[in-house]
Structures are given as structure tokens and as C-alpha cells.
Amino acid sequence: MADASTLKVYHLPGAWGLPTVSPFCLKLDAWLRMTGIPHESITAPTPFAGPKGKAPWIELDGKKLGDSTFIVAHLAERFGVDPDAHLTPAQHGVAVAIQRLIDENLYWTMVHDRWMNEANWKQFRDIVLGGLALPVRRVLGPIARRGVKKQLEGHGIGIHEPEEIAAIGRRDVNALAAILGDQDWFFGDTPSTIDAVAYAQLVNIWRAPFESEVRRAIGQTPNLVAFIDRFAAKYYS
Ligand SMILES: N[C@@H](CCC(=O)N[C@@H](CS)C(=O)NCC(=O)O)C(=O)O
Known part of the structure; x- marks a missing residue:
């Protein structure tokens, strides 16, 4: 029986074989697998019930918390885990810069490709709104x-x-791809x-069967494709 201390x-x-089509939700899911924190995973049909109107969000100790980065920081403290403990201060700084590139820029090119390209949107709307009844989906879409x-x-953008945008x-x-080079992991x-x-x-870009120049670019960087496969094999096999 779940109590307030159940995450x-x-x-x-x-x-497409992914637990969620949201990169921010998948970031949190992947980080939870990395750290092994026990939790209950719940699919929400929309982000509206989240405290910031966006997904992901968590409930823990009787409180709701939104934003994947805030959640990760909170859980690291609450559960006493730190998968970044081995990083130098300079690497911590570089990690922030890489995350900004991904979360605040690359993410939006994916959003554009999914939502603004007509052919992609016709497929994507039934996935992203798939948890809603068809009449609601037609209005909300x-x-x-x-x-x-x-x-x-x-x-x-x-x-x-x-x-x-491409x-x-x-x-x-x-x-x-240049930052990763021939390393297994970014650090x-x-x-x-x-x-x-x-x-x-x-x-989320690579597995989605959408028309996308950015997806093609990933396909042209074998080290990033190998990185995706390596991460999936380690944490999602
Ligand atoms: N900074 C937030 C971004 C979360 C976010 O943008 N989530 C998207 C799904 S990928 C969302 O819920 N969008 C709904 C909206 O903006 O209305 C985080 O890191 O969690």
C-alpha cells in the first residue's frame, strides 16, 4: 500500500519502445534507473495536473514537485545519491552547459519537427494525446x-x-558528437x-519514425548512435 513516502x-x-515520448520525463526515468531509487511510475494523459502545468512531476512526502532538474536535485538530496560525485568542478560546469544545449535548444527543434510538420503531426497527435478519449482529442489537438x-x-526558434531550424x-x-568523441559516456x-x-x-529524436533532418544528423554520427544503444542496453534492457 503506497504511503506519502512512496515516490x-x-x-x-x-x-516506439520508450516509456515516454517526453525527453524531460524520460530524463527523470533514466536518472531513477541510474540511481535505483524505488518509485511508482504513472502515465498521465496530459501535463495539466503537474504543479507547473508541465510533465514530469512527482509526489513525495505529501508534496508535488515539477521540473525534471528540480526533481533530480531534490531526490539526490532526499535519498542521498549522487551519480555526479566523481565529476570535477570544471566537469560540473560543462555538464550544465551541455544540458542547456539539450534542454533549451535541441529540444525545441524536436518540438518543431513533431508539432509543425504536417505529416509528423498527423502521427504524433494520436501518440501524445493518446490517453484522451477521441472526441476530447479532436477538440484539444x-x-x-x-x-x-x-x-x-x-x-x-x-x-x-x-x-x-534543421x-x-x-x-x-x-x-x-564532438564532445562525446570516442568515450563511452560524456565524462x-x-x-x-x-x-x-x-x-x-x-x-526521442532517433526512435521516432518522423521526417526530420535532425534525426538524419544523428544517423550520421555513429558515436551518438552507439551511445544511445549503450545507454539503452545498460538501463533499459
Ligand atoms: N523545464 C521542464 C520542461 C518540462 C516540459 O516542457 N515538459 C513538456 C513535455 S516534454 C510539457 O509538459 N509541455 C506542456 C506544455 O508546455 O504545455 C523540465 O525540465 O521538466
Whole structure:
């Protein structure tokens, strides 16, 4: 019987063999696998019940907490785990910079490809809204899409042409491939939080059967494809 000290993790629905199509939700899921913290995983049909209206969120000790980065920091303290303990201060700094590239930039190129490309959207809407009854999905779909278009414009990436957005995404992918080089993990032989961040975003682009220049770019970087496979084999086999 679950009590308040049972960690409940809420995430958006999954597809393509992934537990969730949200990179932020998958980041948290991957980090929980990395750290072995026991939890109950719950699929939410929308992010609206989260304390910030976004997924993922958790419930623990009678409180709700949103934002994958805040959640990771809170859980690391609450459960006394630190998969980044072996990093130097400089590596901690680089990890923040890589995470910004992934969460605040590369993520939005994926959002553009999923939501704004007509052919991709026709497939994706039934996945991302798949937890809702069909009549609700039909009403909510166009409203959600308009909201995402506004978010893309607010971020800034949405004012660009599709080819320009593809170039931005390609540059991020190539930067990640160059940073990883021939290492197994972003900081050498031992995985750390940034590997969960990178895996969650890259696999969400790579596994989705969508038309995407950024996906093609990942396919052209064998070390990133090997990294995705390595992470999946270690934590999701
Ligand atoms: N900074 C947040 C971002 C979370 C986020 O943007 N989640 C998306 C799903 S991938 C979401 O819930 N979007 C709904 C919306 O913006 O309305 C985190 O790290 O958790």
C-alpha cells in the first residue's frame, strides 16, 4: 500500500519502445534507473495536473514537485545519491552547459519537427494525446498545437524557416558528437546525470519514425548512435 513516502512519478505516454515520448520525463526515468531509487511510475494523459502545468512531476512526502532538474536535485538530496560525485568542478560546469544545449535548444527543434510538420503531426497527435478519449482529442489537438506554435515563437526558434531550424539542430547534434568523441559516456568511463539527459533527448529524436533532418544528423554520427544503444542496453534492457 503506497504511503506519502512512496515516490510517485508522473510522465506523459510512451511510444516506439520508450516509456515516454517526453525527453524531460524520460530524463527523470533514466536518472531513477541510474540511481535505483524505488518509485511508482504513472502515465498521465496530459501535463495539466503537474504543479507547473508541465510533465514530469512527482509526489513525495505529501508534496508535488515539477521540473525534471528540480526533481533530480531534490531526490539526490532526499535519498542521498549522487551519480555526479566523481565529476570535477570544471566537469560540473560543462555538464550544465551541455544540458542547456539539450534542454533549451535541441529540444525545441524536436518540438518543431513533431508539432509543425504536417505529416509528423498527423502521427504524433494520436501518440501524445493518446490517453484522451477521441472526441476530447479532436477538440484539444488543434488548441494544443496553437499553444505549441506560440511557445516556439516565444522561444525564438519558431520564427525561423524549417531549413534554418534543421541547421540549428544539426549543429547541436554535431556538437554533442564532438564532445562525446570516442568515450563511452560524456565524462569518460562512468555514467553521470548528463548521460541520462543526452540519452533521453537523443533517443526521442532517433526512435521516432518522423521526417526530420535532425534525426538524419544523428544517423550520421555513429558515436551518438552507439551511445544511445549503450545507454539503452545498460538501463533499459
Ligand atoms: N523545464 C521542464 C520542461 C518540462 C516540459 O516542457 N515538459 C513538456 C513535455 S516534454 C510539457 O509538459 N509541455 C506542456 C506544455 O508546455 O504545455 C523540465 O525540465 O521538466
